[in-house]
Amino acid sequence: MVLGNPRDVLDRPAPPPDFTLRYGDHPDQVADVRRPANDGAGAHLVIFIHGGFWRAAFDRHHVGPLASDLAERGYAVATIEYRRVGQPGGGWPGTFSDVAAAVAAVPDLLAKELAHRGLPAVDIDRPVLAGHSAGGQLALWYAAVAPDAVRGVLGLAPVADLITGHRLGIGDEAVASLLGGSPAARPEIYASADPMAHLPLNVPTVIVHGAEDDRVPIELSRQYAQAARRAGDDTTLVELAGVEHFALIDPLSAAWPAVLDSLRSL
Numbered sequence: 001m002v003l004g005n006p007r008d009v010l011d012r013p014a015p016p017p018d019f020t021l022r023y024g025d026h027p028d029q030v031a032d033v034r035r036p037a038n039d040g041a042g043a044h045l046v047i048f049i050h051g052g053f054w055r056a057a058f059d060r061h062h063v064g065p066l067a068s069d070l071a072e073r074g075y076a077v078a079t080i081e082y083r084r085v086g087q088p089g090g091g092w093p094g095t096f097s098d099v100a101a102a103v104a105a106v107p108d109l110l111a112k113e114l115a116h117r118g119l120p121a122v123d124i125d126r127p128v129l130a131g132h133s134a135g136g137q138l139a140l141w142y143a144a145v146a147p148d149a150v151r152g153v154l155g156l157a158p159v160a161d162l163i164t165g166h167r168l169g170i171g172d173e174a175v176a177s178l179l180g181g182s183p184a185a186r187p188e189i190y191a192s193a194d195p196m197a198h199l200p201l202n203v204p205t206v207i208v209h210g211a212e213d214d215r216v217p218i219e220l221s222r223q224y225a226q227a228a229r230r231a232g233d234d235t236t237l238v239e240l241a242g243v244e245h246f247a248l249i250d251p252l253s254a255a256w257p258a259v260l261d262s263l264r265s266l
Helices: 004-011 060-072 094-118 134-144 162-168 171-178 187-193 218-231 256-264
Strands: 019-022 030-034 044-049 074-081 123-132 152-156 207-208 235-240
Touching: 004 060, 019 094, 019 162, 030 094, 030 256, 044 060, 044 094, 044 134, 060 074, 060 123, 074 094, 094 123, 094 134, 123 134, 134 152, 134 171, 134 207, 152 256, 162 171, 162 187, 171 187, 207 218, 207 256, 218 235
Parallel strands: 044 074, 044 123, 123 152, 152 207, 207 235
Antiparallel strands: 019 030, 030 074
16 A cells, blocks of 8 residues: 555656547547557557546646556556646547547557557457546446447546535536636536436446545435436446545556456456
């Protein structure tokens, strides 16, 4: 188990990506790719969406340790970037349209880049879509928009219930900043953006959440998982006692084996 500040993973150095793909013209419309360490043909693709309460202060680089660890274990990993709150075009709808464009484009872009470099192909058919915190919300949202495009969703402490997240004021009113106001003021936008409004998802989903998470309360995942199962979805909630928010993206933490097991199940 890692001792000290759980946020240390946010600044921990990681090996650089093998290359970066561009899915749009904006500087943040990119995805870092890490190839499987064994160069094995047919490795499964994981597309990962980072968190940070959708704000520009956080970018994809803080999940470098996570992506590098998964690549060492034989996955092809693409960590996507997107416009965020505090940037021109960030928030609703730009953040969402970027994620949709990235997840739709990255598999084919990756296949073409590997072929161009003469490298072994990976399995780009229906990748696993994963995300942490705000990125988990975006992963659940995209799977609802395009369920046939992904094999499954792995949500790590996702903001799976935006109305409850707004009510609790998580992330210093991060939900209102993302969507431009309250559920009462912008009901149609919440209906479009909130994973709770898109059930059943019809995609196998595993949610991993620490019981000691003080940033995204575990109650959001409990409510989502219960509602999803009632709607007929194949949804599993893995609750980790004694675990806080950042351990789920830290390959050195005691929580990491549970994250890996959840990924393997999809």
